[in-house]
Amino acid sequence: MISAPTLGVTIWRCANCHAGYFPEPLLCPRCHGGAFEIDRVLEAVVEEVSVIRHMISQENWQPRRIANVRTADGLHMTVGLRDESGPGATIALFEEGTAPFGKAKR
Ligand SMILES: [Zn+2]
Numbered sequence: 001m002i003s004a005p006t007l008g009v010t011i012w013r014c015a016n017c018h019a020g021y022f023p024e025p026l027l028c029p030r031c032h033g034g035a036f037e038i039d040r041v042l043e044a045v046v047e048e049v050s051v052i053r054h055m056i057s058q059e060n061w062q063p064r065r066i067a068n069v070r071t072a073d074g075l076h077m078t079v080g081l082r083d084e085s086g087p088g089a090t091i092a093l094f095e096e097g098t099a100p101f102g103k104a105k106r
Contacts, residue, residue: 008040009093009100011075021075022063022100044069046089049081067091067102 012024016033020041029035037053048068055061065081069091085091091102 005101006095007092007095008042009040009077009079009095011039011073012036014080020071020075022075022077041071041093042072043076043077043090043092044071044077044102045075045089046081046085046091046102049086058063068104069076069093 001011009022011020011022013020013036014028014031014033015035015037017028017031018041019028019030020064021028024036028036035048038083045066046069050066052060052064053068062076066078067085068076068078070076077100079091079093079102081091085102085104092105093100093102095101
């Protein structure tokens with residue numbers, strides 16, 4: 001089943017101190033709270049881009065770009081890049097299935 005892209009990426013926010021996390025932690029490293037609320041982030045700034053050129057046992061692998069990004073919250077995550085956005089660019093985040101992706105905002 002192919003699901004349509006969903007705007008934004010799910011993050012988990014500590015119900016106690018409201019720190020944001022991705023992926024969901026077992027306990028909040030900041031206050032050790034164990035309850036999280038789901039939130040969404042819609043955009044992030046690209047910090048670093050890498051290209052995966054080969055993947056073991058994948059014959060028809062196309063080079064893929066992945067980016068380390070930082071949200072306005074200071075949350076770091078790795079997303080698949082769908083365009084040529086480079087470091088410093090603000091990208092819109094979206095999800096396909098459960099995987100996070102980003103592309104230049106328009
Ligand atoms: Zn907390």
